[in-house]
Amino acid sequence: MKRFAWILLCLCFLLMVAGGARSACGQASGPQAGQFGPSTGKAQSPPPPATYSLTQERRAKAIAYSRSLYILYFVGTLVSIGINLFLLLGGIAARFRDWARRASQRHFVQCLIFVPLFLAAATLLSLPLEFYSGYVLEHRFGLSTQGLVAWFGDWGISLGIGVALGVFVVWIFYWVVRRSPRRWWFYFWLTSIPLVLGYILIEPYVIDPLYYRFTPLEQTQPALVGRIEGMMNHAGIKVPPERIFEMNASSRTKAVDAYVTGLGASKRVVVWDTTLKTMGPDELLLILGHETGHYVLHHIPKEFALDEGVALLIFFLGFIAANRLLGTVGPRGGVEGASDIASLPLMLVVLTLMVFFSAPLVNAISRHYEHQADQFGLEVAYGVVPNPNAAEVESLQILGNEDLADPDPNPFIQFWLYTHPPLEDRIRFAASYHPWAEGKPLELLPSRQ
Numbered sequence: 341m342k343r344f345a346w347i348l349l350c351l352c353f354l355l356m357v358a359g360g361a362r363s364a365c366g367q368a369s370g371p372q373a374g375q376f377g378p379s380t381g382k383a384q385s386p387p388p389p390a391t392y393s394l395t396q397e398r399r400a401k402a403i404a405y406s407r408s409l410y411i412l413y414f415v416g417t418l419v420s421i422g423i424n425l426f427l428l429l430g431g432i433a434a435r436f437r438d439w440a441r442r443a444s445q446r447h448f449v450q451c452l453i454f455v456p457l458f459l460a461a462a463t464l465l466s467l468p469l470e471f472y473s474g475y476v477l478e479h480r481f482g483l484s485t486q487g488l489v490a491w492f493g494d495w496g497i498s499l500g501i502g503v504a505l506g507v508f509v510v511w512i513f514y515w516v517v518r519r520s521p522r523r524w525w526f527y528f529w530l531t532s533i534p535l536v537l538g539y540i541l542i543e544p545y546v547i548d549p550l551y552y553r554f555t556p557l558e559q560t561q562p563a564l565v566g567r568i569e570g571m572m573n574h575a576g577i578k579v580p581p582e583r584i585f586e587m588n589a590s591s592r593t594k595a596v597d598a599y600v601t602g603l604g605a606s607k608r609v610v611v612w613d614t615t616l617k618t619m620g621p622d623e624l625l626l627i628l629g630h631e632t633g634h635y636v637l638h639h640i641p642k643e644f645a646l647d648e649g650v651a652l653l654i655f656f657l658g659f660i661a662a663n664r665l666l667g668t669v670g671p672r673g674g675v676e677g678a679s680d681i682a683s684l685p686l687m688l689v690v691l692t693l694m695v696f697f698s699a700p701l702v703n704a705i706s707r708h709y710e711h712q713a714d715q716f717g718l719e720v721a722y723g724v725v726p727n728p729n730a731a732e733v734e735s736l737q738i739l740g741n742e743d744l745a746d747p748d749p750n751p752f753i754q755f756w757l758y759t760h761p762p763l764e765d766r767i768r769f770a771a772s773y774h775p776w777a778e779g780k781p782l783e784l785l786p787s788r789q
């Protein structure tokens with residue numbers, strides 16, 4: 341996953357995109373691919389181990405890495421709030437606003453000056469933590485393949501995207517606040533719908549290629565695409581092969597993954613090249629079965645709709661909280677009111693808190709869809725892959741091993757942070773879900789009955 345978080349924070353409403361724009365999955369390749377040989381007829385190969393197992397050394401590493409990520413999530417939220425409070429109470433945002441006002445009376449021109457200054461300050465202040473989490477930690481655990489210059493190149497690109505989108509969104513936000521001081525939370529929420537939809541639509545064309553190269557999988561793995569098409573035809577489903585892409589993730593990481601993204605014409609399945617390199621063909625088919633599940637079951641628009649529902653609540657509660665804070669803290673930072681652009685850090689503090697506390701709800705929705713995609717993958721692979729259960733267990737096992745997935749996340753962390761069910765649960769399900777062996781109907785592919 342790319343590090344969108346801070347950009348999205350700065351863009352207020354786009355935070356919803358982080359949950360809704362893509363379903364990143366994490367499945368992948370495997371050195372032990374082929375351990376479970378093809379089986380025929382009723383004589384199944386030995387049941388795969390229904391547990392996530394790592395070597396002692398790998399397990400210790402996975403636990404240490406996961407804990408660092410959890411701590412960074414909570415610390416990152418606090419740091420973000422701290423930086424915005426500093427920019428507010430230190431009078432820095434007010435100073436940027438004064439410079440912008442001196443330059444022009446026009447609000448858009450003021451945004452053109454204020455937003456880049458503000459984002460540059462916030463980004464520089466958060467650079468140490470960004471660098472630690474994005475570069476130091478990834479190298480320490482042997483996951484990153486990216487050099488220092490390339491990392492800073494990506495960091496610069498992210499800042500550029502943040503500024504370009506930020507000017508536009510901040511200008512719209514304050515226009516709405518000026519027009520409707522009492523109902524801006526609702527009108528801005530309404531405005532956010534086409535904006536976020538537009539973002540999801542153009543992201544695969546405009547944003548993603550700034551970081552990675554995408555090649556139609558047909559060009560690099562024609563045999564695999566042929567098998568995918570066969571699998572889809574078998575299930576009576578159409579996923580055009582030109583919608584399946586390979587991404588050169590190996591330019592930055594050793595981790596394995598795949599995801600679906602985009603909407604309408606830009607809707608697509610993306611598989612990391614690291615995944616393709618480390619997996620056997622049956623495991624890859626299970627991964628693609630999972631991803632096409634997101635595609636066929638329309639998970640992106642569904643998650644978008646649910647996330648927008650959460651966003652409406654966030655904006656309303658945020659409106660109440662922001663008004664309170666504007667009356668108490670605002671004057672200390674030289675903020676003249678809600679429509680004053682210098683209130684941006686205060687608005688971002690409120691938004692950060694709202695998004696933080698809504699994470700369990702948004703992630704629970706995501707976990708539900710990820711489980712559905714797992715189920716879909718098994719159902720669609722049945723009859724195509726000799727032993728879908730074994731292949732799915734193997735692909736998840738490899739994913740956990742390569743990505744250092746936590747073997748034993750505590751229940752609070754799962755509740756708060758997990759966008760997917762824990763790997764142990766996914767593997768147990770992968771090994772035990774075989775309605776075809778029990779004479780039961782398939783739930784997500786009823787047409788095959």
Ligand SMILES: [Zn+2]
Binds near residue numbers: 363366
């Ligand atoms: Zn998924």
